[in-house]
């Protein structure tokens with residue numbers, strides 16, 4: 568068998584391990600007494616429009632077509648609906664011929680990385696970063712290098728990027744709003760990053776692709792804007808997912824948008840189609856392609872996450888924990904009061920608080936708290952957080 572695949576299959580992710588522990592613990596002490604903040608599974612239901620679209624699609628019509636294969640890159644009408652949404656929302660030229668429907672952001676990323684990387688090339692990203700990036704980059708034959716972020720803001724360290732870019736750099740992978748920091752990269756940062764990449768493309772005489780991983784685009788608070796990267800940098804691929812915005816993670820639906828302004832955009836799109844083919848990601852789930860086409864621009868009730876963020880941030884800060892206030896996603900990335908975040912998570916377990924150490928996100932000394940749970944659960948967890956803080960003398 569393939570030893571790399573065996574290694575990946577036999578080693579469960581830390582997040583999953585904690586999640587499984589939480590289930591076992593809930594069986595012992597009751598689910599209401601376990602505060603599981605491990606998993607980024609949306610807690611708000613999909614908007615009613617999703618259920619209505621499913622019901623309408625299942626009522627009458629041609630069921631064979633509904634459940635049948637779509638064209639490999641996705642149903643044309645679906646891609647046209649998404650292209651229209653992109654044009655309207657971002658005033659950016661988009662058409663169906665540059666969209667490829669996929670199974671969520673994970674497939675979008677694996678396909679995009681495989682489309683742009685050649686064996687031995689490098690993908691750069693910034694820590695903290697989504698734990699699966701390394702696996703996805705290596706599947707594409709590339710190597711992932713994580714660069715530091717500014718610890719005061721968790722914004723990308725652009726000096727580190729400048730030093731790391733080389734003729735071997737195939738892609739820079741950005742995730743904003745960020746998992747796990749919740750930080751949103753503002754326009755100033757994006758402009759500087761785009762200028763740097765454009766300069767290096769010229770210097771090296773090769774494209775450096777910007778891959779924008781944005782499943783949390785609509786999960787932002789306090790009116791914060793998330794810049795649309797294709798508007799700032801031509802060689803961009805957007806990896807979008809409806810997992811978080813429409814609360815559909817189990818339905819595996821999203822898309823890749825290849826900027827028509829990318830150099831050799833048509834060839835790049837064909838490379839995406841080729842990678843989708845090679846990896847077996849053709850014909851994304853047909854029913855849910857059609858559902859999302861009818862729900863463009865909609866989200867679940869994001870205000871619940873905002874309420875959770877405000878409650879948790881205020882409480883944890885008052886107990887003495889330190890954290891960069893997040894503007895988006897549904898995570899707090901809290902500094903561990905002791906150097907070893909794993910030890911901190913073990914102590915938190917004594918209070919039935921299940922947190923994830925930052926080590927796997929490339930950032931030791933921090934923990935991630937996924938606050939996509941009910942506001943009642945947040946409220947009930949606060950005394951446990953307070954006791955945890957006191958146990959450190961905070």
Ligand code: PLP
Pocket residue numbers: 607670671672673674697742745746780782808809810816821
């Ligand atoms: N990228 C980031 C930053 C994520 O947080 C996640 C999931 O949590 C993914 C990608 C994968 O998303 P999907 O479930 O749409 O495959």
